Amino acid sequence: MTGAMDLPPKGGFSYDYCRRNAMLADKGLKMPGFLKTGTTIVGLVFQDGVVLGADTRATEGPIVADKNCEKIHFMAPNIYCCGAGTAADTEAVTDMVSSQLQLHRYATGRESRVVTALTLLKSHLFSYQGHVSAALVLGGVDVTGPHLHTVYPHGSTDTLPFATMGSGSLAAMSVFESQYKEGLTREEGIKLVADAIRAGIFNDLGSGSNVDVCVITKGKTEYLRNHQLPNPRTYASSKGYSFTKGQTEVLYTKITQLKPKVEVTEGDAMEE
Amino acid sequence: MDGSHASGSKVAAADGPGTQRTQYPYVTGTSIIALKYKDGVIMASDTGASYGSTLRYKSVERIKAVGKHSLIGASGEYSDFQEILRYLDELTLSDHMWDDGNSLGPKEIHSYLTRVMYNRRNKFDPLWNSLVLGGVKKGPKGEEKYLGMVNMIGTHFEENHIATGFGNHLAIPILRAEWREDMTFEEAVKLVEKCLLVLLYRDRSSINKFQIAKITTEGATIYPPYSLKTYWGFSAFENPSQGAVGSW
Numbered sequence: 001m002t003g004a005m006d007l008p009p010k011g012g013f014s015y016d017y018c019r020r021n022a023m024l025a026d027k028g029l030k031m032p033g034f035l036k037t038g039t040t041i042v043g044l045v046f047q048d049g050v051v052l053g054a055d056t057r058a059t060e061g062p063i064v065a066d067k068n069c070e071k072i073h074f075m076a077p078n079i080y081c082c083g084a085g086t087a088a089d090t091e092a093v094t095d096m097v098s099s100q101l102q103l104h105r106y107a108t109g110r111e112s113r114v115v116t117a118l119t120l121l122k123s124h125l126f127s128y129q130g131h132v133s134a135a136l137v138l139g140g141v142d143v144t145g146p147h148l149h150t151v152y153p154h155g156s157t158d159t160l161p162f163a164t165m166g167s168g169s170l171a172a173m174s175v176f177e178s179q180y181k182e183g184l185t186r187e188e189g190i191k192l193v194a195d196a197i198r199a200g201i202f203n204d205l206g207s208g209s210n211v212d213v214c215v216i217t218k219g220k221t222e223y224l225r226n227h228q229l230p231n232p233r234t235y236a237s238s239k240g241y242s243f244t245k246g247q248t249e250v251l252y253t254k255i256t257q258l259k260p261k262v263e264v265t266e267g268d269a270m271e272e
Numbered sequence: 273m274d275g276s277h278a279s280g281s282k283v284a285a286a287d288g289p290g291t292q293r294t295q296y297p298y299v300t301g302t303s304i305i306a307l308k309y310k311d312g313v314i315m316a317s318d319t320g321a322s323y324g325s326t327l328r329y330k331s332v333e334r335i336k337a338v339g340k341h342s343l344i345g346a347s348g349e350y351s352d353f354q355e356i357l358r359y360l361d362e363l364t365l366s367d368h369m370w371d372d373g374n375s376l377g378p379k380e381i382h383s384y385l386t387r388v389m390y391n392r393r394n395k396f397d398p399l400w401n402s403l404v405l406g407g408v409k410k411g412p413k414g415e416e417k418y419l420g421m422v423n424m425i426g427t428h429f430e431e432n433h434i435a436t437g438f439g440n441h442l443a444i445p446i447l448r449a450e451w452r453e454d455m456t457f458e459e460a461v462k463l464v465e466k467c468l469l470v471l472l473y474r475d476r477s478s479i480n481k482f483q484i485a486k487i488t489t490e491g492a493t494i495y496p497p498y499s500l501k502t503y504w505g506f507s508a509f510e511n512p513s514q515g516a517v518g519s520w
Contacts, residue, residue: 045508148508159512170441170474177470178446182506199445 012127038206040168041071041082042196043137044180045161046189049146049217050139053193054082055168055201056226057208064208070225072214076101076112077221079140080214081121084166085153086133093134097121114140114147118157126155135165141216168200168207175199190215194228201230297349297400299323301334302477303439304345304404305467307451308417308432309460312488313406315345316464318472319497320479327479335485337492339364342378342407343485344385347436348424349400356399359388378407378418382428390426398424402436407487415489435467438475443467457486469500 025031038059043052054071057064073081073094079101083090097120101112118138125132136151150163162180164172175196184192190213200207211228214221235241299321306315321329334353335345338360346353363384367376376384382405392398402423408415421436422428433451435443446467455463461484471478480502485494 159508161506161508170438171445173474174442174445174467174470175449177473178466195449199449203441203445203448 013129013131038168038204038208039071039084039166040164040172040197040200040204040207041084041137041166042164042172042176042193042200043082043139043148043162044176044184044189044193045139045146045148045182046184046186048186049141049215050148051186051189051193052080052082052137052139052214052216053197054212055197055207056210056212057201057206058087059206067209068226070212072212072223074098075117075138076105076140078142078216079112079114079117079138080216080221080223081117081139082137082165084135084137084169089132089134090136093121093124093132094136097124111142112140113142113144114138114149115144118147118149118151121151122155122157124155125151125153130154137163137165139216141218146216164196164200166200166207168197168204171199171203172196186215186217190224190227198228198230293395293397297352299328299350300400300477301332301347301350301353302475303435303437303443303471304334304347304402305439305443305447305464305471306345306404306406306419306434307447307455307460307464308406308419309455309457311457312408312486313343313417313419314457314460314464314484314486315343315404315406316468316482316484317345317347318468318478319481319483320477321350322477327477330479330481331497333483333494335483335494337485337487337494338381338405338407339367339377340375340491341409341487342376342381342405343487343492344381345404345406345436345485346401348402352399352401353403356385356388356401356403377409377411378405378420379409381405381407382418382420382422382430386422386426386428389422389424389428393425400424404434404436406434408489410489438471438478439467442470442474446470465500469502472500472502 038057039055041054043050052072056068056071058066058069071082073083075081075094075098081094083094097117100120101117104116105112121136121138125134130153133153135153138151139148148160148163150158150160150165161182162176164176179192193213194211197211209231210226211230213224213227215224301321302318304315304317306313315335317334319331319333320327321332332350335343336357338344360381364376385403385405389399402421404421406419408417419432419434420428420430421434433447435447450463464484468482472480480499481497482500483495483497485492
């Protein structure tokens with residue numbers, strides 16, 4: 001029986017083009033930029049499980065490319081992963097490990113464990129020597145209990161009671177360090193995570209828009225997309241835009257009938 | 273932006289034969305936290321000064337009283353702070369010699385410092401500090417509290433709460449969320465200690481020895497140094513690789 005787990009994955013960073021790229025860069029070639037996620041992502045362990053949180057702004061340099069992106073990625077029904085760094089990298093690596101976990105579930109007939117996801121992620125990232133720019137907060141609840149880990153682009157991991165990553169991580173960490181305690185209830189956990197993400201949203205330029213939350217407990221996962229929307233669109237007038245008829249003065253009216261100018265014919269369907 | 277990290281950016285070097293401009297700081301102090309409260313302004317810092325990655329001096333006062341109405345706190349190069357204190361001494365002395373019943377208030381001292389910092393920056397020879405100036409002085413609307421900051425490139429502003437260095441990233445989010453008008457001294461100390469504790473956990477150049485200073489209409493008081501209690505008892509810290517081999 002062959003599966004994704006049997007053979008060690010081939011690959012890792014190939015240094016073949018490095019010399020060529022350096023030579024081209026010297027000659028003035030501008031390497032394409034990356035869509036980064038700026039980002040504030042957090043996770044914490046509470047009494048019944050883990051709560052993950054993320055902001056929803058994706059930046060491309062100084063511009064906000066996506067106002068409402070999803071940074072909390074599905075890994076398994078009981079495991080979710082927040083991603084910071086290069087958007088393509090976080091998306092691809094979490095997708096890949098999610099698929100590997102599913103194949104593993106079919107092979108073993110058991111619920112996935114957080115350490116499995118952790119090991120798959122860290123060995124992939126290590127083999128690419130930090131060039132896959134994905135900084136992740138991985139959390140979930142499995143048979144061995146609730147787990148929360150951070151994974152760095154070079155492949156190192158930490159096991160923590162509370163964690164923050166991304167450009168807004170210091171703002172969020174200041175909230176956690178001053179308010180986290182063990183044995184939080186679900187409501188307290190969600191509130192603390194939302195407070196930390198909001199600290200990132202309002203104090204870090206790379207993070208913004210809305211707060212996404214994901215609560216994972218034994219047997220149940222709740223993905224609260226856009227749990228808070230602290231940056232609503234505002235209008236000059238509270239009713240939004242409304243223009244009553246007659247507000248704009250009509251100078252003159254000219255109606256041109258299109259029918260006499262356009263020839264309508266029946267035709268054959270296009271050849272496939 | 274100040275010199276809490278040892279190797280700051282290199283600035284244009286020689287100007288003429290033998291002359292050099294300030295390139296990077298050597299002995300540096302880390303963050304200062306300050307906020308306005310009901311009776312005046314409270315300012316706090318740790319008492320450490322680092323020499324690159326070495327914690328060289330552990331009993332350094334980075335907050336000093338200036339004149340009758342102000343407190344100055346500095347992060348960044350310690351020798352530049354000492355020089356600034358000398359300039360302020362000269363300033364307050366000549367102000368005292370006028371003997372006109374008036375004394376320089378925090379706003380004036382802040383303005384003076386801004387000019388000094390900006391002029392040095394324009395000569396590519398900055399005083400490598402972020403200075404926090406707080407005080408209370410009687411003005412047209414009664415006792416007016418003042419709190420402002422000026423940094424090595426001359427950027428200056430006034431605010432209800434200030435943090436320099438790492439405090440910008442770790443303390444400002446807390447201050448923005450929890451500062452209120454007219455806090456009592458006890459509440460202000462609690463808020464400041466909250467920030468200092470986070471900085472102690474997450475700033476590698478801070479030490480567990482802090483000084484709090486306050487300035488009110490009665491004058492400046494700099495309290496003796498003390499330590500904060502830290503908590504390390506999380507269960508995940510006890511055996512982190514138990515559930516995940518290879519994880520710290």
